[in-house]
Amino acid sequence: MEQARRVEADVDSCDPCLSVSHLSLRFGAGCPSCMAPDAALERNVCPVCGTVHAVRDVSFDVYPGEIVGIVGESGSGKSSLMKCIYFDQDASEGDVRALPFDGGAGNILDLSSQHKRRVRNTVFGMVYQNPYLGLRMDFSSLSNIAEQMIASGERRVDAMCERGYELLGEVNIPARRAKDAPALFSGGMQQRVQIAKALSNNPPILLLDEVTTGLDLSVQASVLDLILRIRRDYGVGMVVVSHDLGVIRMLADRTLVMLDGRVVERGLTDQILEDPQHPYTQQLVYSLI
Numbered sequence: 124m125e126q127a128r129r130v131e132a133d134v135d136s137c138d139p140c141l142s143v144s145h146l147s148l149r150f151g152a153g154c155p156s157c158m159a160p161d162a163a164l165e166r167n168v169c170p171v172c173g174t175v176h177a178v179r180d181v182s183f184d185v186y187p188g189e190i191v192g193i194v195g196e197s198g199s200g201k202s203s204l205m206k207c208i209y210f211d212q213d214a215s216e217g218d219v220r221a222l223p224f225d226g227g228a229g230n231i232l233d234l235s236s237q238h239k240r241r242v243r244n245t246v247f248g249m250v251y252q253n254p255y256l257g258l259r260m261d262f263s264s265l266s267n268i269a270e271q272m273i274a275s276g277e278r279r280v281d282a283m284c285e286r287g288y289e290l291l292g293e294v295n296i297p298a299r300r301a302k303d304a305p306a307l308f309s310g311g312m313q314q315r316v317q318i319a320k321a322l323s324n325n326p327p328i329l330l331l332d333e334v335t336t337g338l339d340l341s342v343q344a345s346v347l348d349l350i351l352r353i354r355r356d357y358g359v360g361m362v363v364v365s366h367d368l369g370v371i372r373m374l375a376d377r378t379l380v381m382l383d384g385r386v387v388e389r390g391l392t393d394q395i396l397e398d399p400q401h402p403y404t405q406q407l408v409y410s411l412i
């Protein structure tokens with residue numbers, strides 16, 4: 124609750140809870156030919172040295188209670204961008220500020236590994252496309268939530284149990300299944316346990332990477348509803364990555380369109396859907412109709 128109150132205060136101040144500036148990720152050393160800002164690459168690969176420019180100079184802000192969507196085809200760099208923000212991958216360059224950590228005073232990419240752990244455990248909640256990355260499949264669902272709470276300093280077993288049941292209830296996992304391991308659950312239920320785990324520390328910022336991909340349409344709809352309810356009830360800022368513009372249309376207030384590592388278009392989601400400017404965005408929007 125304390126975190127939620129802090130989020131409300133942040134809305135008032137109108138400062139972004141997350142600011143990403145000039146973030147880049149390369150696989151390879153780069154060369155003079157591909158390091159220039161307007162370098163001609165073959166998609167995202169340097170034709171001279173073979174360096175893969177997975178993320179190129181990406182900047183955006185997320186405000187408390189806002190959902191920012193990142194859409195693009197497979198290989199456009201969406202997951203790499205999320206991995207850099209969540210420290211799963213070291214960015215090549217960039218500056219990321221998190222208001223709830225230090226008032227946005229410093230670049231969190233420069234923190235020590237100990238402080239990065241703290242940011243991961245108290246500022247961010249992460250939900251991966253692959254639940255195997257976010258859950259311990261053979262621990263009970265309650266233990267998964269407790270593990271996350273322990274990581275952020277909680278030690279009271281009663282409090283962890285109570286919070287675990289509360290969160291599992293919120294994501295529609297019945298109490299009688301709380302002690303079951305996620306390995307025994309359907310894909311949709313596993314995603315809901317991941318979301319419950321990600322919420323367990325009241326993170327002010329949620330990162331959601333292709334969370335509905337591979338789910339049946341009806342299950343997808345229930346997860347999307349859940350995400351919207353979380354935004355309404357907790358006021359968290361979210362970054363939602365998807366290759367599916369339909370998902371982004373349902374969720375995002377503002378959208379960035381990525382292609383070959385770059386942001387090729389950005390704006391209010393409605394605006395992008397009604398009047399796409401970039402040929403790639405036009406193709407995405409027309410394929411929705």
Ligand SMILES: Nc1ncnc2c1ncn2[C@@H]1O[C@H](COP(=O)(O)OP(=O)(O)OP(=O)(O)O)[C@@H](O)[C@H]1O
Pocket residue numbers: 150167175176177195196197198199200201202203204366
């Ligand atoms: N370890 C790596 N070494 C070299 N290239 C990589 C590595 N990891 C990712 N890439 C490349 O970086 C680019 C961006 O990949 P990324 O996974 O971020 O794309 P994406 O938009 O999330 O696509 P998908 O949804 O299919 O994962 C791709 O060209 C990918 O091949």
